[in-house]
Amino acid sequence: MLKLRGHVSYLGSRDQVPKLLHITENRELPRALRDRYALLDRQEAGRLVSIPEGFGAVLVRRTGIPQALEEAEYQKNEVYILPDDYDYLAEGDIVRLSPRTKHMSVVFRRGTPNNSILLTERCNNYCLMCSQPPKNNNDDWLLDEAFDLVRMLPNDTENIGLTGGEPTIYGDGFISLVAAVKANLPNTSLDVLSNGRSFANEDFARKLAAVDHPNFQIGIPLYSDDPVTHDYVVQAKGAYDETLQGILNLKRFGVRVEVRIVIHKQTLPRLVQTCEFISRNLLFVDHVALMGLEITGFTRANLDALWVDPFSYRDVLSQAVNVLRTAGMNVSVYNHQLCVVNKDVEKECRKAISDWKNEYLPACDSCTEKAKCGGFFSTQILYKHSDYIKPFNSGSVVHS
Amino acid sequence: MSKFQPITFYSKEPGNVSEQYQLLPFRFTRFEDSSYVATNIAGEYTILDHSTLQAFVNHKLTATDPAYITLRAKHFLSDSHSQMGPDLLAIKVRTRHERLAHWTGLHIFVLTLRCEHSCPYCQVSRQSEDKDAFDMSLQHAERGIALALESPNLNIKIEFQGGESFLSFDMMKFIVETATVLNAKLPQPKNLSFVAATNLAVITEEMLDFCAAYNIDISTSLDGPRDLHNKNRPRPGKDSYERTIAGIDLVRKRLGRDKVNALMTTTLASLPLVREIVDEYLTQGFKGIFFRPLSPYGFAIKTKFFRAYNAEQWLKFYDDGLDYIIELNRYGVDFREYYAATILTKMLTSQDPGYVDLMSPAGIGLGAVIYNYDGAVYASDEARMLAEMGDMTFKLGTVEDSFETLFTNDVFLMALEESFAYSSPQCNDCAFEPWCGADPVFHWGQQQDFSGKKWESEFCHRNMHIFKGLVSRMETDPFVKNLFMRWANGC
Amino acid sequence: MAQFTLEFDAKGYSLLAVQKACHRYSDQASFEITQTSETSPIQIIVFLRLAGSEETLAQNLRIEVLDQQMREVVRVETAGVRNLILAHAFSRTGLIREDGQPPEILI
Numbered sequence: 001m002l003k004l005r006g007h008v009s010y011l012g013s014r015d016q017v018p019k020l021l022h023i024t025e026n027r028e029l030p031r032a033l034r035d036r037y038a039l040l041d042r043q044e045a046g047r048l049v050s051i052p053e054g055f056g057a058v059l060v061r062r063t064g065i066p067q068a069l070e071e072a073e074y075q076k077n078e079v080y081i082l083p084d085d086y087d088y089l090a091e092g093d094i095v096r097l098s099p100r101t102k103h104m105s106v107v108f109r110r111g112t113p114n115n116s117i118l119l120t121e122r123c124n125n126y127c128l129m130c131s132q133p134p135k136n137n138n139d140d141w142l143l144d145e146a147f148d149l150v151r152m153l154p155n156d157t158e159n160i161g162l163t164g165g166e167p168t169i170y171g172d173g174f175i176s177l178v179a180a181v182k183a184n185l186p187n188t189s190l191d192v193l194s195n196g197r198s199f200a201n202e203d204f205a206r207k208l209a210a211v212d213h214p215n216f217q218i219g220i221p222l223y224s225d226d227p228v229t230h231d232y233v234v235q236a237k238g239a240y241d242e243t244l245q246g247i248l249n250l251k252r253f254g255v256r257v258e259v260r261i262v263i264h265k266q267t268l269p270r271l272v273q274t275c276e277f278i279s280r281n282l283l284f285v286d287h288v289a290l291m292g293l294e295i296t297g298f299t300r301a302n303l304d305a306l307w308v309d310p311f312s313y314r315d316v317l318s319q320a321v322n323v324l325r326t327a328g329m330n331v332s333v334y335n336h337q338l339c340v341v342n343k344d345v346e347k348e349c350r351k352a353i354s355d356w357k358n359e360y361l362p363a364c365d366s367c368t369e370k371a372k373c374g375g376f377f378s379t380q381i382l383y384k385h386s387d388y389i390k391p392f393n394s395g396s397v398v399h400s
Numbered sequence: 401m402s403k404f405q406p407i408t409f410y411s412k413e414p415g416n417v418s419e420q421y422q423l424l425p426f427r428f429t430r431f432e433d434s435s436y437v438a439t440n441i442a443g444e445y446t447i448l449d450h451s452t453l454q455a456f457v458n459h460k461l462t463a464t465d466p467a468y469i470t471l472r473a474k475h476f477l478s479d480s481h482s483q484m485g486p487d488l489l490a491i492k493v494r495t496r497h498e499r500l501a502h503w504t505g506l507h508i509f510v511l512t513l514r515c516e517h518s519c520p521y522c523q524v525s526r527q528s529e530d531k532d533a534f535d536m537s538l539q540h541a542e543r544g545i546a547l548a549l550e551s552p553n554l555n556i557k558i559e560f561q562g563g564e565s566f567l568s569f570d571m572m573k574f575i576v577e578t579a580t581v582l583n584a585k586l587p588q589p590k591n592l593s594f595v596a597a598t599n600l601a602v603i604t605e606e607m608l609d610f611c612a613a614y615n616i617d618i619s620t621s622l623d624g625p626r627d628l629h630n631k632n633r634p635r636p637g638k639d640s641y642e643r644t645i646a647g648i649d650l651v652r653k654r655l656g657r658d659k660v661n662a663l664m665t666t667t668l669a670s671l672p673l674v675r676e677i678v679d680e681y682l683t684q685g686f687k688g689i690f691f692r693p694l695s696p697y698g699f700a701i702k703t704k705f706f707r708a709y710n711a712e713q714w715l716k717f718y719d720d721g722l723d724y725i726i727e728l729n730r731y732g733v734d735f736r737e738y739y740a741a742t743i744l745t746k747m748l749t750s751q752d753p754g755y756v757d758l759m760s761p762a763g764i765g766l767g768a769v770i771y772n773y774d775g776a777v778y779a780s781d782e783a784r785m786l787a788e789m790g791d792m793t794f795k796l797g798t799v800e801d802s803f804e805t806l807f808t809n810d811v812f813l814m815a816l817e818e819s820f821a822y823s824s825p826q827c828n829d830c831a832f833e834p835w836c837g838a839d840p841v842f843h844w845g846q847q848q849d850f851s852g853k854k855w856e857s858e859f860c861h862r863n864m865h866i867f868k869g870l871v872s873r874m875e876t877d878p879f880v881k882n883l884f885m886r887w888a889n890g891c
Numbered sequence: 892m893a894q895f896t897l898e899f900d901a902k903g904y905s906l907l908a909v910q911k912a913c914h915r916y917s918d919q920a921s922f923e924i925t926q927t928s929e930t931s932p933i934q935i936i937v938f939l940r941l942a943g944s945e946e947t948l949a950q951n952l953r954i955e956v957l958d959q960q961m962r963e964v965v966r967v968e969t970a971g972v973r974n975l976i977l978a979h980a981f982s983r984t985g986l987i988r989e990d991g992q993p994p995e996i997l998i
Contacts, residue, residue, distance in 0.1 A: 126403070126404070225473040226469050226472070226473055227472070227481040227482035228407065228411045228469075228481055231410045231481070232406075232407040235405060237410060240481070240482055240484075241484050244484045244488075245487075248487070248491075270473075273470075273473060277473055280442075280444060280492065280749075280750065281488045281492070283750070302404065322885075326885045326886055327749070327885075422968070422972070423965055423968050424969060425969040425972065425973040426965065426969075427962075427965075428961075430954070430958070441973065441976060441977075453961070454961065457961045457964050457965060458964075478972075486972055486975060486979070487979070489980075490975075490976045490979035491980075493976065493977065493980035494979075494981065497980070497981070825914070826915065829911075829959075853917065853918075856918055
């Protein structure tokens with residue numbers, strides 16, 4: 001799992017507010033541009049003999065601190081010392097550096113299609129398995145920064161995601177951000193994750209549709225056909241109706257909607273009925289994703305109430321997929337390893353885990369299907385995964 | 401963590417008042433023993449036993465009862481936990497009826513009454529030779545084409561019938577060519593398709609070339625294995641079967657594997673042979689079969705073929721055939737029964753299969769319309785047959801009439817209204833009404849009543865038996881449930 | 892012709908329910924339904940068309956009357972929401988107008 005944010009050592013002296021900077025390794029970058037960039041210096045121990053002036057920040061590796069340079073040089077040039085965890089940083093990435101808190105966040109990586117912008121940690125749901133546990137602090141600055149970030153992203157960025165918490169908490173601010181993404185990145189597809197409840201307000205749904213982003217999808221979870229179960233899983237009374245109303249409104253105005261279901265002990269008993277419900281009532285949604293548990297955030301706290309081995313529910317998963325597939329809906333299975341699902345859903349299994357948290361077990365090295373398999377969340381490797389992981393041998397696997 | 405509430409927090413009312421719920425519109429009909437099939441206003445079904453039904457209606461069903469949870473999820477009730485039922489039901493009802501506004505899509509041209517077969521059950525009173533007297537004229541054809549293209553439906557299917565439609569091949573060519581040209585000139589051209597009903601006995605290479613050029617589908621008759629087929633369908637030479645099979649083969653080679661479909665008619669001789677009939681269809685490479693009962697029209701009445709067997713016998717034939725087909729599927733053979741598939745679409749989806757005989761408002765006129773060889777316009781095939789027996793009730797007019805005149809014919813509108821199942825006595829109480837249809841022509845023919853006394857109606861009896869049979873098979877066998885889901889979605 | 896009598900307590904059963912139940916079995920029998928006052932029992936004399944079917948028919952009639960009673964309850968309670976659903980379903984389809992009137996026929 002890549003470390004995307006954390007503590008760094010700071011050798012500057014200025015009391016600065018956090019700023020977003022592009023990463024570059026080009027020491028000869030024209031002076032006029034330098035204040036928008038962080039110079040990444042990969043030189044080894046003691047090799048750093050001078051620091052080019054004018055960069056917004058200079059990032060060096062832990063072992064790269066020479067004794068030869070003066071203290072004053074460091075302070076003048078905003079030098080940060082990065083632990084090895086950030087060796088993956090590359091040209092074109094974007095980081096947020098906070099001198100006051102001595103903190104760095106990698107907010108954009110050029111070399112990957114999975115970039116998401118966190119807009120807030122606030123949320124009006126409180127899902128039992130939330131991978132981003134809500135915090136109630138005012139973090140409006142994240143939205144402000146998002147506008148800045150969007151204007152810094154390269155034109156050829158394939159895809160960007162907006163997540164939270166609940167991104168739509170900003171109301172019109174959220175709509176403006178979507179419009180800003182469209183204006184600044186006309187060739188970039190945009191995915192938003194939301195609980196959909198704000199869109200129970202018809203006007204709000206209409207406003208989003210009016211932005212008319214050319215390549216947009218919103219992913220909205222629905223955990224059951226039963227309102228009590230859904231409200232329980234998201235820990236919010238009335239969430240079911242608002243979410244459904246939100247989906248209806250969005251579809252009425254022509255917005256692409258994906259319905260997501262996370263499979264765990266609470267959603268499994270009615271999984272097939274839920275898919276039947278979707279096929280009868282939400283036939284017009286653009287995509288349905290059935291997802292495996294990520295073992296992070298609240299999931300770990302509620303593990304006993306949530307964990308069920310995917311291998312044990314593989315037949316139910318097959319049935320659920322079959323219901324949706326037969327009804328002619330687009331369906332995908334995320335976060336399930338190929339050896340724990342039945343063959344009949346292999347076509348629907350996707351490699352959907354963001355690269356920075358995607359890993360495989362040592363057992364997978366000999367697996368003939370490894371290239372096709374989506375693998376694990378890093379947290380699944382760390383904390384909990386199926387007991388039935390077994391490498392394929394020429395396309396077949398035998399579970400004893 | 402104490403921050404999380406248990407599920408009981410979400411299932412209780414504020415103040416712990418006992419669960420109250422409101423009924424949403426639904427109907428129920430007795431099913432097996434003491435159980436009922438219940439359907440909501442959108443036609444989605446659930447099975448309830450008598451005591452559960454009673455508790456439910458009397459507001460005594462508790463929220464923890466599994467039946468309660470199902471009833472809420474399937475929109476049979478509303479409660480404080482979700483009020484989305486009415487909106488979602490409205491969407492489903494709307495989807496199911498959307499096709500109505502498109503109006504008539506199937507336009508049938510009876511090119512000629514001439515035919516060299518002499519099938520005793522024929523619904524058309526066939527004539528042998530006189531071309532002038534029994535063929536459609538150019539003028540009538542032109543008017544028919546104009547009327548067909550005037551229909552608001554974006555998808556227009558022109559079907560050629562007879563007699564034997566290919567005995568009037570010149571007229572068929574004229575209509576196909578003219579319709580294609582005129583359609584292209586429309587401000588919004590239709591998706592125009594053609595199908596020819598034929599016994600394939602007189603088909604030639606030239607005819608096939610034409611069909612290939614204009615993408616004309618072929619619909620033929622295959623009653624079963626050779627002996628049965630030839631017995632049912634006599635012609636000079638006693639070789640109807642041989643010609644049909646040869647014709648099917650030719651059509652497939654020339655037009656494509658799926659460009660020919662076959663229909664069967666069940667006679668008394670067919671009744672013991674359902675497996676053999678299915679096997680014949682399998683052998684001939686068809687993907688399915690449509691079990692049709694015999695209609696009480698035309699020669700069928702004259703030759704007493706109609707009363708040759710009763711509803712019970714046909715239903716046994718149907719059940720045996722359907723069960724056999726299910727077994728074939730269990731062994732991995734992809735073969736379906738199309739009447740069941742049509743009904744299953746109505747049972748398991750909000751789609752409208754557009755099957756004329758199972759529509760309410762009735763499919764007459766709205767689903768299909770007939771332009772007869774003599775220029776008369778009828779609301780359905782059956783309406784035409786009724787006319788040949790002397791009853792003109794369902795004649796809409798002639799091809800010289802305007803589109804509006806034809807479709808605002810008083811008797812026609814009255815028949816639609818009176819036969820509308822949702823408000824017909826008995827039908828309006830029936831759980832199966834959303835899956836069923838109105839057949840005013842049949843009921844008029846049998847009972848002189850557009851709506852009919854349903855307990856005397858073979859249409860009702862047959863359909864109810866089939867509805868219950870389909871539900872029963874699905875409820876007892878998950879394999880069949882999955883199979884039927886695939887049939888319902890046409891895949 | 893064979894006949895028998897059934898009685899239904901007016902407190903639990905409506906005349907309409909009884910009538911509808913009988914109507915349903917018109918192919919098997921004809922009926923004479925009487926109720927001397929609103930509170931007195933509803934009496935049916937059943938004239939069988941087929942001899943020997945008395946027991947089955949009586950049973951079926953009792954069940955059917957109960958069913959019709961339930962149907963009435965459902966019908967009364969759901970009339971309002973049913974109209975709402977149908978109005979919503981057919982709005983803006985061209986099949987009815989906003990005010991619930993049938994569409995204009997332009998000839």
